[in-house]
Amino acid sequence: MFRVLKSKGVLIIAHADVRETINSFHHEVGGPVGHDHLPEDKSMMALMEKAGFENRAIKEGKDYYIAVAVK
Numbered sequence: 001m002f003r004v005l006k007s008k009g010v011l012i013i014a015h016a017d018v019r020e021t022i023n024s025f026h027h028e029v030g031g032p033v034g035h036d037h038l039p040e041d042k043s044m045m046a047l048m049e050k051a052g053f054e055n056r057a058i059k060e061g062k063d064y065y066i067a068v069a070v071k
Contacts, residue, residue, distance in 0.1 A: 002051045005071045011053060013038075013067040018060055038065065 053069035
């Protein structure tokens with residue numbers, strides 16, 4: 001994603017539910033998304049940093065998950 005995003009572009013990962021519910025849903029669906037899980041905040045921040053993103057933030061409320069980072 002970093003490679004194809006324009007300079008100063010914003011990466012947004014958003015779900016209309018919390019991480020635990022999204023991960024459970026992916027597990028139950030199985031197939032291609034069965035092992036696709038949103039990592040814990042520390043791991044997600046490390047992944048975004050390793051990719052080169054700056055100004056990283058993760059917010060999770062009672063009915064949403066959002067991770068934002070800037071190239």
